[in-house]
Amino acid sequence: MLDWVNIAVPPAPALFGQLLIGLINGAFYAMLSLGLAVIFGLLNIINFAHGALYMLGAFCAYLLLNFFGIGYWPSLIIAPIVVGAFGMALERLFIRHVYKLDHLYGLLLTFGMALIIEGLFRQKYGVAGQTYSIPEALSGGQNLGFMFLPNYRAWVIVASTFFCFGTWFIIERTRLGAYLRAATENPVLVQAFGINVPRMITLTYGFGVGLAALAGVMAAPIYQVSPLMGSNLIIVVFAVVVIGGMGSILGAIVSGFALGVIEGLTKVFYPEASATAIFAIMVVVLLVKPAGLFGRRA
């Protein structure tokens, strides 16, 4: 009974705090859905291995620290490169064979890969999470008056905003991005202009995977580094991408942040529904605007 009185209307400062936390969680959604959107938009692959690759990023940071003594900051660069290279190998060896087939094949292939990767890590590390500490420079936090903001979370939001809009800028506003977009429209024609399209596609996949790994490294100090961390997140991220519009870069970013905030508010007003709120929104969006909020009709 008492609980109802408590959650009825939180005071305004409390709400600011929750909005900010929503934005931080949204930052993770945005980074992951962005990678998915890039891969889908340019490769036409529904990359179900994305969650496993995010997990690999976190584990990569963990292993770098425990076996080589390499800390958080170098890991931010090394882990995405290592995992990205692994992703490119997967693309070369397996994924490129299903480009011409129905989406379903790519989905099943990457889903299978995810199961294998997660299974291997579960075998080795079990499901209890490994610890990864917050880097010294970012420990502690600021008292903002309405809430205590840990420095690390502030860093997450700044960094991910930077990476998200950087990616958007490269793809939508630079010559390289123009090549990429052209190659997905008409690969034969672009190849005729002397551009190595298969290599560009491999690099794009590697880039998308690298983004997932980067999100994994950033998540490592907050959550447990666990083989299941990706599969817990991937379904939500897919919902985010569907809401934003499959393949839409800007849609992925905006809906990532927005849904983080909406989920955050659900956690205040009706926490029991916080795990389902995003899916309810997805249903509504699919009914009203099947291509997603920012999607173009295929």
Add this chain to the structure above:
Amino acid sequence: MKLHSLITAASVAVLLGAVYAPGAYADGKTVKIGVLNDMSSVYSYLGGMGSVAAAQMAVKDFGGKVLGKPIEIVYADHQNKPDVGVAIASKWFDEDGVDAILDLPTSSVAIAVQKVAQDRGKVDIISNGGSSELTNKYCSPTGVHWTYDTYQLAHVIGGAVVKQGGKSWFFITADYAFGHQLQDDTAAVVKAAGGTIVGSVNVPLNNADFSSFLLQAQQSKAQIIGLANAGGDTVNSIKQASEFGIVQGGQRLAGLLVFIADVDALGLKTAQGLLLSESYYWDQNDQTRAFAKKFEAAYNGKVPTSGQAGVYTAVMHYLKAMEAAKTEDGAKVVAQMRAMPINDFMTKNGKLRIDGRVIRDVYLFQVKKPEESKYPYDYYKQLAVVPGDQAFRPLSESECPLVKK
């Protein structure tokens, strides 16, 4: 994206996780003990294959034979799903000649399997499952609740915290049977001791980010934030509480169900100061250490959890009772288990009550500071021993129909 693609993927996932229970044959020439638990998901590190190893150790230490028959251990993964657990248990009892099922983490599965065992007059001994309803509303004449339960956790930890001055509580609760029960049990203790509950929040199971809930707890100004959750949820909430400066802000956390594996996952720096209640900790005396050493040798150098130690001691007591009763009949063996006092490395003069509850002394521990820890897994400081008759629900409060009043 095509929606049916997602549906296909989901069905594939379900198919891949289909029931798998490795071979066992009913021949009446062996005594079979089944270890049924979570082998692959959130609770597998508390029991999992470690519980199987513990059961096998017990069989070996018992001599490998009972009533002149060899003893066989079988095991399976119930995936934390009651329907899967019921399917495996039924097959084991009906076709494979299994005599007893052990471990059973995840209360919803334990409740369902206990019913299956009861209907067939077979034995179930719950080690990692927690709900105190297993020996209350759902008690069974052939069901045994061995290691711990929510009533005990609530009384030992709730009582100790209120005694130390933690009068106002806010609960972060896992939104399913176990979490609600743990919250209710603890709230009752807090109120009885003169404390107040200022609020609570129900969090979906397997939630990764607790910051929003922690912020609500922070704003409630409660002295104590009670974590009525388990496993990864507990670890994540404690880890993030430290990030959000909850403890520095003057509030304290009470983890109502914390195992040594959770402390290991958190690290002492984050977990220090936590209060917890267990019925076994490896570093209590020479006997507990001897078991831990043997277990580590048998199971990848991992320290045993109380649930795994419980599986070992439960198998031992079960086999001793069977030998004494000279029968495999479930009801008779359990009656014999009740008649015999329980004495082993984790229990001194324990007894099995009519409602299925094992009564033994339990311990209140506090997690050490990093500088106090001298060797690997040196994690706990013992604060108090709580006698069994004070820790567990008294029969006078029981709703179990087997209890005659």
